[in-house]
Every structure is written in C-alpha cells, then in structure tokens.
Amino acid sequence: MKNYNIFKLCEELQSILDKEITAGNVMTELPRCTDWPLEGSIFVSLTNRLTAGKKVLTDDVYYSVNNDIHYGWIDECVCKIHHNLLVAGNLIISKYE
Template sequence: MKTKKEPELPKLCECLNELLALELSRGNRISHFNNQARWPHPDTHYVLLINDLSTEFKDLKFSQNISHQICRDPHYGWHDECECRVHHDLLCAGSTKPF
C-alpha cells in the first residue's frame, strides 16, 4: 500500500522565517523555493515570493541579521533580496523593475 507523501515545505532560518510568515499572513505567496539551493553559499535555502515585500524591517525581531537590497539585475528577476548574515539563507520577492 502506497503512503501519501507529504509536500515539501520551505526551510528558512528563524531570521528569515519571521519575515516569510509576516508576508504570507499579508497575502503574499510563494512562487517557488529550493531547500538545497547551495547558492550564494553552500548552506543556502532559498524562497521566492510573488509580490514585493510589504514588511517594515524595523519591526522584525531579527532585523539586524538581515541584509536587504533592491535587485535591479533582470538576470535574477526579483525585486527585494534579503539574505541572512548569520545563516546565509535567501528570501527574494517580486519582479525586477525597469529603471
């Protein structure tokens, strides 16, 4: 008898998981994720959200651990790029905007 396989869930560090949970509670959705991205660091987990971020970073418990920048390189395709300085996980969101 086959057992039903549980769907894989994104695995982000606690620093970025707080941001992910807030974004999801505000209606943002996961486009895709990779729990074994291994980029930009060998231990990186990666999540891409459909919409740009709406969370104020100053309100996050782990804001000091998150590096946030706007990505203008259409090669990557996302707008917000958040990398955990401690765990090296990556949460990106939205789509690259034209200049």
C-alpha cells in the same frame, strides 16, 4: 532526488516570510536548498514585493533592492548568519508594466 519538504528557512528570514504570507503574499518557490549563495543555503521566492516583512527586518538580515534583470527579483533578504535567501517581486514583469 531531494525531499523539498525538509528544507526550512532560518528564524531570521522565517519571521519575514510569515508576515508576508499573513499579508497575502504567495510563495513562488517553496524553500529549497540551492547551495547559493553558499553551500547549504536555502532559497525562497515570493510573488509580490515585500511589504509587511520589511517591518520585522533585523540587523542579522541584509536587505537590498535588486535592479539586475539577470536575477529576476526585486527585494532580496540574505541572512548574515545562515546565508539563506528570501527574494520577492518580479523585476522582469515590473520593468514592462
């Protein structure tokens, strides 16, 4: 079994995560190695859509809005350097509110 406490986001996404947590957003899923989108990728999920975190986006982070219910999240941040993934919001709940 993997020790999930050892997985840390890259600095590029950690700054976004820190802003969101400070603003009151909550992690739905703690950092874990999912090997997706690439082997070694770290994944983190936030309950609510990004707000404060959008203000610290850099050129090293690809941001997009997801509308594919297959994935379930709305906001997606992928580090172009480390290929880690930070997602936020719940598309399934949002579609039915």
